[in-house]
Amino acid sequence: MPPFDVPEGDPFGPHNLPYGVFSPAGSTERTVGVRLGDHVLDAGAAALALGSPYAALLARPTLNALLAAGRTAWSDVRRALTAWVTVPSHRDSITPLMYPLSSVTLHLPFDVADYVDFYASENHARNVGRIFRPDAADSLTPNWKHLPIGYHGRSGTVVVSGTDVVRPSGQRKAPTDPEPVFGPSVRLDIEAEVGFVVGTPSPMGTSVGLADFREHVFGLCLLNDWSARDIQAWEYVPLGPFLGKSFATSVSAWITPLDALDEARVAPPGRTHPLLPYLDDSADEPGGYDLRISVALNGHVISDPPFSTMYWTAAQQLAHMTVNGAALRTGDLYGSGTVSGADERQRGSLLELTWNGREPIELPDGKRTFLEDGDEVTLSAWAPGPDGVRVGLGEVSGRVVAG
Secondary structure (H helix, E strand, C coil), X not given: CCCCCCCCCCCCCXXXXXXXXXXXXXXXXCEEEEEECCEEEEHXXXXXXXXXXXXXXXXXXXXXXXXXXXXXXXXXXXXXXXHHHXXXXXXXXXXXXXXXXXXXXXXXXXXXXXXXXXXXXXXXXXXHHHHHXXXXXXXXXXXXXXXXXXXXXXXXXXXXXXXXXXXXXXXXXXXXXXXXEEEECCCEECCXXXXXXXXXXXXXXXXXXXXXXXXXEEEEEEEECCEEHHHHHXXXXXCCCCCCCCCCEEECCCEEEHHHHHHXXXXXXXXCCCXXXXXXXXXXXXXXXXXXXXXXXXXXXXXCCEHHHCXXXXXXXXXXHHCCCCCECCCCXXXXXXXXXXXXXXXXXXXXXXXXXXXXXXXXXXXXXXXXXXCEEEEEEEEEXXXXXXXXXXXXXXXXXXX
16 A cells, blocks of 8 residues: 555554654664654655755654754654645655555664653552552542642653563562562553653753643654662661662553544543642643553453543643753653553553452463563554544553563
8 A cells, every 4th residue: 555545544644643763674773753654754754855944853763852852843843844744745755755664673762861650540559559558548648639640750761662681680588588689570560541741951050830731842753661679678767769670661662642632632530639839730820631552461451540540640741840940851751650540451450450369361372461571562552632533642662571
């Protein structure tokens, strides 16, 4: 099928146009690409061929120049790209610059500056509370309804989809062990998340308000924040996640611009506690996103977490992340935290799906409590788009290999 003849209803049609970075077959050169159906457009080469002023932003080996250019440039480039792939007069120039998706190598699309992960799903937080604090009067910690809880991760271990994940080693101590032991994690887990990519920076000593979310955040991607539960359980008191979370975070190769997701915006769940002014979004436009995520383990779907149930929105997370004056940098990435719905089939981690290993999952190749070497996890997702069409969010996958 010719690259422009995208089937009606294709989730990667002209209404979507997510950004990535790719190398054509036989080349090691990286360049910005835009996905259309099952093809990738060399966006930089297209801009040069058509004499576009955006060539300086697109003819690059990463998305960072485009990210740093700001919202006006993001909107202008998106309009130009839409015209390039839909206006018939551009076809002769554009067709030679379209590559079959199956023939290219996809790379990490941007240089990650800082990485922050949140804990924004009430369903997930309550499940974790019930697992580890079954006798507590409230499964949530006292601060949970007042601020988006988060932690700083390791940007250097953010990897693109398809990268193998080496099973981490570290200290662990079961409740019955007299002393800690060292070795490979035996409770390796996933966390189904959505990542938000910062474009426009902010000066240190200032904060970013809720209304400025779309001025700073370029788009989103799927994210799997791999977790070594046994290492984490021994180390995290009192300072929180460290080695149990920092060994790998996988992101999808495609960054979906926020402008492609206008039809997916929804109100977040009702708030049960009054919020301080910098987090109070009651008078703002809807800050949630209706994203439908699926989690597959070795090709078998085990969960379908709904992002629309997230208590804290991406705008609130950004506001909280900067309210102390912390600066934003181009390429900052922050994760939503594990996405879990109210139903058992909607839980976004094996910790919850197996109730900390007590209720194994039945798979065609055997039972699972936590991940075994050779297991491959794939997150995929879509969102409602214009006129009933879906917006594809791609996928993020990773295979566990022995350390």
